[in-house]
Amino acid sequence: MVISLKIAVVIPTYKARNHIFGVISEIGPEVHRIYVIDDFCPDNTGKFVEDVCKDRRVIVISHLENQGVGGAVMTGYQAAIADGMDIIVKIDSDGQMDPALIMDFVRPLLDGEADYAKGNRFFDLEMVRSMPKVRLFGNAVLSLMCKVSSGYWNLFDPTNGYTAIHADVAGRLPFKKISHRYFFETDMLFRLNTLRAVVVDVPMDAKYADEVSNLNVSKVVGEFFVKHIRNFLKRIFYNYYLRDMSLASLELPIGLAFLCFGMIFGGYHWINSAQAGVPTPAGTVMLSAMPALMGLQLILAFVSFDVSSVPKRPVHKRRRAVVIAS
Secondary structure (H helix, E strand, O other): OEEOOOOOEEEEEEEOOHHHHHHHHHOOOOOOOEEEEEOOOOHHHHHHHHHHHHOOEEEEEEOOOOOHHHHHHHHHHHHHHHHHOOOEEEEEOOOOOOHHHHHHHHHHHHOOOOOEEEEEOOOOOOHHHOOOOHHHHHHHHHEEEEHHHHHHOOOOOOOOEEEEHHHHHHHOOOOOOOOOOOOOOHHHHHHHOOOOOOEEEEEOOOOOOOOOOOOOOHHHOOOOOOOOHHHHHHHHHHHHHHHOOOOOHHHHHHHHHHHHHHHHHHHHHHHHHHHOOOOOOOOHHHHHHHHHHHHHHHHHHHHHHHHHOOOOOOOOOEEEEEEEEO
């Protein structure tokens, strides 16, 4: 059975009045509806769009207080779900994301290969050279942290905001629990993993022009680190002890116990021997080294299992569909 399919685009906007019309004008007819979410913008971008924009697909939703990019996207998701949209694409309003790529993000969902698609700016090495070096380093660090906390070891560029999600999956998200600020994209991946949703990277290029970032890295690095640890601990508890148990559920605590015992026992005797000025007995060295090595091996086995456990089967209902053009 072939059914009609409706694609929606959510555009959160804050201080992007000079770019918003360029973004809207480049969105093709395959998109059924466009939600512009004015996140209490001091430039009144939402009112500006309502007064000037003639595109009938555009719906402006204005927040009475600033909720951050995550809060704006959640508002757009809920509006799209309520209006019966099938796939929801999120792009930024600053002109960095090419609307011509929308179907590249939608295609994996249409083909039943994924529940959520996100951009990755690191596929083309030639384009990577043009990126600011600070962004390259920051993305590398954040990507590693995100792999550990979210469980999606196959992904890179976690802060990329160009995304597409199937409405069946979006409807299962805990909207009130997802981070509303700059941790939003990474927290989304953690929440999707708890749903066992399949996530794929989509190659894309980014444009850097006169847009101004509202993100102060020095202020959020500590917050990000704490939230990554929190999400990692939650994910391990949910996936390995609450919802399911496997050999890996034993490998992690036993490995940690052995490793900690070996390091503490060995460190204690090493300090005592150093203070006394006598060599540490071979038996003591072995008694500390063996548990530490066994613990490290068990932890590596757990990591290997975790890497191989990336979700592979989409959770949304696959249906043959045709895209409705506006």
